[in-house]
Amino acid sequence: MARRKRLEKKSESSGGWMTTFSDLMSLLLTFFILLYSMSNVSETKFQAATQSIQMALSGTGGTSILEETNSAVEKEPTPSADNGIDPEVEELYEKVTTYVTENKMNSKVSVDMDKDGVYVDIQESVLFSSGSAEISNPGQQTLDILANLVSTFDNSIVIEGYTDNVPIKNSNFDSNWELSSGRAVSVLRYLSEEEDIEAHRLSAKGYGEYNPSVPNDTDENRAKNRRVNIVIVYDGQEAK
Known part of the structure; x- marks a missing residue:
């Protein structure tokens, strides 16, 4: 019985590293968006970078949160323009x-x-x-x-x-x-x-x-x- 409990406890905690990895990826994503919002990056280069990160986070068929935040970091036009x-x-x-x-x-x-x-x-x-x-x-x-x-x-x-x-x-x-x-x-x-x-x-x-x-x-x-x-x-x- 004691052996079974130890196995169950190990099973419950085995996904902890995934949570840490997900948090790390979220922080990196936030940092990437912040850098983009402060810079002058072409749309083509941004889309290429977005696809690379999306594939790294969720694979080719997943849904990335980058799709939800892309519109939030569009550069505002200057008053002159x-x-x-x-x-x-x-x-x-x-x-x-x-x-x-x-x-x-x-x-x-x-x-x-x-x-x-x-x-x-x-x-x-x-x-x-x-x-x-x-x-x-x-x-x-x-x-x-x-x-x-x-x-x-x-x-x-x-x-x-x-x-x-x-x-x-x-x-x-x-x-x-x-x-x-x-x-x-x-x-x-x-x-x-x-x-x-x-x-x-x-x-x-x-x-x-x-x-x-x-x-x-x-x-x-x-x-x-x-x-x-x-x-x-x-x-x-x-x-x-």
């Missing part, structure tokens, strides 16, 4: 926003970007009186600060003028097109003549009321649409 914006544009955007913040201009201008470049948005009240294309003294001071930034880049600069949808009523301009174009040209000439920005880098466009940033349905929104943009154009070359 996701929004189509070149990393150099993002770097340029960071330089401009830092400059604006350091010069305490956040209440006067806003900064945005897309794949074509970086936009410095200046509200009408910062540069002009209502219905006028003559740059005010405070507006000149704002442009003086921005010119110091623009002069550090070699990029082309486009000045864009915009208005709201309220028809203009004065003797200087026949339409919002003329007003927006006149304001854009005034800023261009100031940057060229007063700040010595190279003329060949500068161009001006007037959009009138036809490209609003927000709906013209409130006084506040109409004020936002009366603006001038200084666009630092991204031409595919790194800004210096």
